Amino acid sequence: MNTPTLKRSAMRNTAGRRSPVRILTAVPICDGHDSAIVTINLELVRAGFEVIYLGYHRSVRDIVRAAIHEDARAIGLSSYNGGHVEFFSEVLNGLHRAGAKNIGVFGGGGGTITPADAKLMKLRGVDEIFFAGTPLVGIVDFVKQRYAAPPRVPLNKAQAHIESTDLALAQELTLTGTVSNRRLVPAIVNRQPQIVNQTIGFTGPGGAGKTTLIDELVLRFLRARPRGRLAILSHDPGGAAHGALLGDRATMVYAQDDRVFMRSLATRGRSGGLSTGTRGCLELLRRARFDLVLVESAGIGQEDAPFARGLVDKQIYVTSPEYGGQLQLQKIVMLDAADVVVVNKADRPGAKTALAEISQRLAMNGRGQKLLATVARRHGDTGVNELFQEVLR
């Protein structure tokens, strides 16, 4: 295991404050009933939780993996399509096998889960089942009371049976994410050499398709490197004082794979697209066992350039053709900083103009920056293939 081990007690002293509680929510496989969970997500965010939403039609494997990667305190499952007794049990078993039995599991399913089912499910280790008619505030109160405090099992004791290195890495990331970079980074950097030699930063305005693009690159990576492993560090906005909805995973298809480690970070009130913990997390990931690390910033504004010198090896700026005209282009700082500029959604009207204008803008820089046109939502898009070659280069 290449994950550096940090002294947990020391980290807690440096940290000085506790990180927000993280809850993973999902809808089980073969079930698309997401209306209840979408409402509950919003309520939990309002109550100050960081909610990592995995989306609907998710397998036990995907859910357990995500909960571990995200170091979630608990998993909330909304099941309306039957088979819940088996499904919840399999999630609990999966957590057990991964040494993560301190992650709680709760859920509901309107009227489909009967009181008798709920009794059986709780017997098997589910913390709570909510029935139809439970007011939302009742669910939020439960999550607050049950999961706001650290788990009852002391963490180091729970770790006694850890078989999964992903679990250890995820917990280190949690600690790293809460401490100030200045103190932590030298501690990590001095201890172990860097393994990953390619860290790629993706940034751009919200809605440009960064997450889809990354997911498509993951597909190509998994096919090109049958044994390769890849890490993704993804950022979503969230205020300092309240929770955040981390939803990138929900729209990812190919990144749900055992060879992909993915962590979602909330910006926690920091502007500029990244989090205070980003640098530390990245240093950890560079020293873990990955062949490639991809970082996705939250959506940024014109004057943001999230990847300060040295943070990543290559910066990719992703935009849609709708950036507001040539004059606006002059103000986008990332067009100076990026190594590669991608115009995604290049099948939209206006893409030709966008490519011409951006190409002109980049020529003025005279740095030989690459400009690519992609349609990430199109399967097997040749532009994405080109981008993949650029990423590997």
Place this chain on the structure above:
Amino acid sequence: MTVLARVCDAACAFEREVEAQVRKARSDATAAAAWRRRWGQIRERVPLVETPTGLKLPRLALPQTDEPGEIARFLFGEGLPGEFPFVNGAYREMYLTPAAQSAIANRPSAISEEPTRLFAGLGLAEDTNARFHYLTRHQKTIRLSTAFDGPTLYGLDSDADGVFGKIGEGGVAIDTVEDMERLYANFPHDDEHFSLSMTINGPAPIILAMYVAAAKRRLGPRATAKLRGTVQADILKEVQAQNEIIFPLDASLRFLTDMVEFTTKQMPRWYPISISGYHIAEAGATPVQQAAFTLSNGFTYVELFRARGLDVNRFGPRLSFFLDCALDIEYLALARVCRKLWAIGMRDVFGADERAQLFKLHTQTSGRSLIAHEFKNNLTRTAVELLLAYANATNSCHSNSADEPFTTPAEEYVRLAAHAQAILLEESGLFKLMMNALAGSPGMKIVERAVEAAVLDEFRELDQLGGVLAATELRYQRSQIQSAAHRYEQQINGGTRPVIGLNRYRATGDSPEVKVVRTPRAKKQLQLDRLEKFKRRHRADCGRALDQLAVVVERGENVFAELIKAVEHCSLGQITGRLHELVGRYRPLI
């Protein structure tokens, strides 16, 4: 300008034309005389029926007026049942039992099909088959409606990772063509009056291919042209609301169009798509959103199929619709508005002939309106919804079972649900005597106008966003539906939307234990064993069939005919697996 803007223009032009006709009928003596003459003839032609107590009544209720303007407004603006713009019904005659039929003079005595069509699916194919036989044992014309289990709906085999618990839950498990043979065994598939419906979308072309293959196995190669029924296959509403889509949208639309092209040419009695608002409403949409999104999806399909070079007059009559009917007052006229706008759009925007203008409707009572608390109240909810559905002249109807909030319905509640329809249609004198007994009240007309205006507003919004496909990609419908769902929940939580037994008159104490229907482990295991045997038997042929399918996909040819061949040797999951490699996976919109 998108097609929706053109539909709005056509609807406004139609209203102007109605007003012009009314004015002319009032100001021009010749026109007035012509309307009066026609009105007299129509009234004379309406047959009389006799109530059990001996009262004579007309089979069709007409407005009580002799004023030419009002006659014109009714005949031109609403139309008689079966006449443009079909506000009062798609067909001239409905809800006639054979007994009542013979009582009416001058009508051919062809079998009239019963509107009852009950949705069923549980356990393995043979269990659902038994339920189908139970449901239809008293029906003169057999109309089946099939629910599939989760793995089937998502194109997965029963042996896929982590789906064991879902095998046969909430619907029937279908992995292979052999399951399909068992599912519909001992039904007369080539009978003129037999029809079946399959509620499946993402893998719809593969499932229909299995049905065709199963029918050919049983009835020979010429059976294809005789098959009659519907497959839901409405992929747009999946993206917007129900989330049961497995291939990317462009690939899904291509496979759908391939299937429609095939059925249009070779299965003239098949309805290859059921354009559905039901799931849009169940996901939380308001009644107006349900109508607007369903109609706009429908017009979008028409555009797509025409772009393939298909003739609107050939595929148009094979389109049908599926709506939810809940307790909101909007449902008093929702289907009337839909029939009218569909007819105007098809005639005036697409130039379709009369058969292609019909909004043929299957209604299901609202599942969302049912609750687990004191669930027997659901019988009453469903009964009221049924009344609204038939007052809207639905062409067929499913009534939900009272125990559905917590289980696949038990036989007892399925029976009660079926009997609710029988009581309304056979015991009660309402529709069997006077087919439109509840139509045209002032209240209904006021609701109708308000709903129509709101639907057209929603069309304009979609048009502004660039049409249905662009709006879908922008998540417009999804976010509209989600916020409506949120509002609905808040109203129930806050008590402003009364739900009896839940936020009003709630019983104290524990609710009694309820009986649930689940698929036993041994059955799930049996399904796995069957699948394994099938895969072993076809190991060599399967690879070849999939390669051949891949060639067709890559060449851009019609995949449907190839699917009919592939299902002989490949399971559902094997086919979707290969198609995923070729066209990718659906990326969820959140």
